[in-house]
Amino acid sequence: xxxxxxxxxxxxxxxxxxxxxxxxxxxxxxxxxxxxxxxxxxxxxxxxxxxxxxxxxxxxxxxxxxxxxxxxxxxxxxxxxxxxxxxxxxxxxxxxxxxxxxxxxxxxxxxxxxxxxxxxxxxxxxxxxxxxxxxxxxxxxxxxxxxxxxxxxxxxxxxxxxxxxxxxxxxxxxxxxxxxxxxxxxxxxxxxxxxxxxxxxxxxxxxxxxxxxxxxxxxxxxxxxxxxxxxxxxxxxxxxxxxxxxx
Amino acid sequence: xxxxxxxxxxxxxxxxxxxxxxxxxxxxxxxxxxxxxxxxxxxxxxxxxxxxxxxxxxxxxxxxxxxxxxxxxxxxxxxxxxxxxxxxxxxxxxxxxxxxxxxxxxxxxxxxxxxxxxxxxxxxxxxxxxxxxxxxxxxxxxxxxxxxxxxxxxxxxxxxxxxxxxxxxxxxxxxxxxxxxxxxxxxxxxxxxxxxxxxxxxxxxxxxxxxxxxxxxxxxxxxxxxxxxxxxxxxxxxxxxxxxxxx
Numbered sequence: 277x278x279x280x281x282x283x284x285x286x287x288x289x290x291x292x293x294x295x296x297x298x299x300x301x302x303x304x305x306x307x308x309x310x311x312x313x314x315x316x317x318x319x320x321x322x323x324x325x326x327x328x329x330x331x332x333x334x335x336x337x338x339x340x341x342x343x344x345x346x347x348x349x350x351x352x353x354x355x356x357x358x359x360x361x362x363x364x365x366x367x368x369x370x371x372x373x374x375x376x377x378x379x380x381x382x383x384x385x386x387x388x389x390x391x392x393x394x395x396x397x398x399x400x401x402x403x404x405x406x407x408x409x410x411x412x413x414x415x416x417x418x419x420x421x422x423x424x425x426x427x428x429x430x431x432x433x434x435x436x437x438x439x440x441x442x443x444x445x446x447x448x449x450x451x452x453x454x455x456x457x458x459x460x461x462x463x464x465x466x467x468x469x470x471x472x473x474x475x476x477x478x479x480x481x482x483x484x485x486x487x488x489x490x491x492x493x494x495x496x497x498x499x500x501x502x503x504x505x506x507x508x509x510x511x512x513x514x515x516x517x518x519x520x521x522x523x
Numbered sequence: 524x525x526x527x528x529x530x531x532x533x534x535x536x537x538x539x540x541x542x543x544x545x546x547x548x549x550x551x552x553x554x555x556x557x558x559x560x561x562x563x564x565x566x567x568x569x570x571x572x573x574x575x576x577x578x579x580x581x582x583x584x585x586x587x588x589x590x591x592x593x594x595x596x597x598x599x600x601x602x603x604x605x606x607x608x609x610x611x612x613x614x615x616x617x618x619x620x621x622x623x624x625x626x627x628x629x630x631x632x633x634x635x636x637x638x639x640x641x642x643x644x645x646x647x648x649x650x651x652x653x654x655x656x657x658x659x660x661x662x663x664x665x666x667x668x669x670x671x672x673x674x675x676x677x678x679x680x681x682x683x684x685x686x687x688x689x690x691x692x693x694x695x696x697x698x699x700x701x702x703x704x705x706x707x708x709x710x711x712x713x714x715x716x717x718x719x720x721x722x723x724x725x726x727x728x729x730x731x732x733x734x735x736x737x738x739x740x741x742x743x744x745x746x747x748x749x750x751x752x753x754x755x756x757x758x759x760x761x762x763x764x765x766x767x768x769x770x
Contacts, residue, residue: 336735359730359738377706379713379728384720386713392706418706427700430742431693435707436714437729438758439686444723444765446678453674459624459639459665460682461719466626466633467683468715472708473631476691481626482684483606488583491606495677503761510757511685514750518691 278409279325282307283315283342284333288356291380292331292413295388301412310334310342319348326351329409331374336360343369352402354395358429361422362396372397372406375425376414379436388413394420394428445504452500477518484512485519525656526572529554530562530589531580535603538627539578539660542635548659557581557589566595573598576656578621583607590616599649601642605676608669609643619644619653622672623661626683635660641667641675692751699747724765731759732766 280302282289289307296302305327308314319326326349333356334342346353347368354372355365365371373396378386393414395406403419410417420428443464447457470479483491492512499505527549529536536554543549552574555561566573573596580603581589593600594615601619602612612618620643625633640657642664644650650666657664667675690711694704717726730738739759746752 336738359741378710379717379726381717381721381726381728384713384717390709392709416706416709424700424702426741427696427745428702428706430745431696431702431707432710433729433742433755434689434696435693435711437727437731437762438754439689439711439714440718440723440726440728441758441762441765442681442686442689443718444727445761446682447723449674449678449681453671455671455675455678457722458719459663459675460678462637462639462663463625463679464682464686464715464718466631467686468711470626470628470631471687471690471711472705474628475704476687476694479626479628479687480684480691481628481687482680484684491583494606494673495680498674498677503757503764506757507685507761508680510750510753511688514692514754515684515688517750518688 277301277303278329278405278412279303279305279327280409281305281318281327281330282333283330283346284308284310286333286335287380287382288376289331289333290382291386291388292333292356292376294385295413299412302409310338315342315345319346328352328405329354329372331356339364340366352397352405354397354406358394358432359426361426362398363422370397370399370402372402373422373425374406374410375420377428377432389415392416392418394418394425396420396422396425445501445507448501448504449499480515480519482515484515487516524548524550525576525652525659526550526552526574527656528552528565528574528577529580530577530593531555531557533580533582534627534629535623536578536580537629538633538635539580539603539623541632542660546659549656557585562589562592566593575599575652576601576619578603586611587613599644599652601644601653605641605679606673608673609645610669617644617646617649619649620669620672621653621657622667624675624679636662639663639665641665641672643667643669643672692748692754695748695751696746727762727766729762731762734763 330353336357339355343353343365353369354374375394377392393410397403450457576599579590583604586602590600590612600616601621622641624639640661642653697704
């Protein structure tokens with residue numbers, strides 16, 4: 277049984293709590309609020325029953341400050357951020373990273389078994405401990421360096437944050453023209469499914485790759501938001517750059 | 524039983540053929556190649572058994588020329604394009620549109636019942652006929668004007684073509700850093716699933732909406748392709764425009 281304390285009360289902590297509570301190999305000792313002094317208090321109060329691992333699931337900026345408070349423990353302290361190096365943790369603790377590569381919100385229940393978990397630690401035995409913990413909740417556990425994780429997080433920004441913004445623009449176009457956005461749901465689902473069957477390169481279609489300038493000009497006229505026009509133009513250019521000139 | 528001739532041999536024609544062949548309400552008389560004169564030949568050869576509807580599933584540019592050849596028939600002629608007006612069809616034919624709002628490729632088998640089908644025709648009885656045909660293969664049939672369809676197609680370019688290009692950029696980042704792209708598949712699937720549970724606005728996360736300029740600057744340094752840097756910057760700005768200033 278691995279004993280865990282979760283630090284932070286946001287989306288990541290909440291989803292980890294649900295997944296860990298369902299696992300027989302994990303006991304959650306506490307969920308500590310990082311802002312109300314309860315981290316320090318817990319070190320005194322529960323000194324007889326400290327966790328094996330502190331999972332620090334707080335905002336990127338707060339990671340150094342919050343984990344600094346765990347300096348006095350000899351326990352493993354792992355943050356959950358994609359973009360923050362393991363070096364952001366104080367040297368005095370046993371440092372680790374426990375990064376779920378997924379978009380986690382409080383309301384959308386997900387199957388954690390399918391979430392890729394990226395782990396990292398300074399010491400081999402801590403990698404082993406983190407792997408054991410990770411395997412209790414996910415079938416996809418990877419040991420990933422801080423450098424690689426940063427690139428992974430950057431790729432995630434494109435396929436998640438930016439993609440979601442394109443959905444938003446699609447929804448805006450629908451709204452302005454009295455079209456229910458839900459009519460695009462099957463297309464969005466199929467676009468995501470397709471790249472599990474073929475590469476995005478093979479899946480690319482549309483006016484830009486066809487160099488169909490007539491349709492592209494018409495689309496630019498239809499777009500009323502100048503930022504959306506810029507995005508249309510830049511992404512079309514980038515598609516044409518990626519696939520070469522018209523034959 | 525509705526008798527159909529498919530004109531064109533591309534992805535859309537191929538997928539319609541598969542879906543229509545499975546329906547008991549539809550008989551496919553022929554699949555005609557639009558380029559080898561077989562459209563004209565068919566008009567002489569099979570004059571005793573003409574279809575009720577010609578579905579012209581050819582490239583946007585070829586729609587007027589190909590359907591011109593069907594001038595002499597008194598049959599309904601419907602094209603399958605999202606961006607082309609019904610007016611692109613010659614006035615001498617009974618004009619219609621039969622637009623599947625989905626990304627169709629020859630290899631990826633899809634469940635046509637879930638594909639939204641957008642229909643349009645000049646005459647009421649032809650709308651009825653197209654609806655009857657559409658309902659044989661899909662559970663989601665909408666009567667949509669040419670103007671509305673153009674906007675729908677524009678929204679589809681954002682959520683399909685451009686989104687797929689962001690997947691491509693994500694795949695490129697993975698490739699350059701020796702990360703398997705498949706590690707992003709669960710994130711891509713969840714990003715698409717999430718907007719069926721909440722609006723894209725509610726689902727937006729990431730450095731841009733958090734105004735996390737430190738991470739954004741680091742990401743711009745990690746990106747080696749200048750076009751990808753421009754896309755990162757423009758989409759981040761657009762996200763910040765959409766959600767207002769940092770509090």
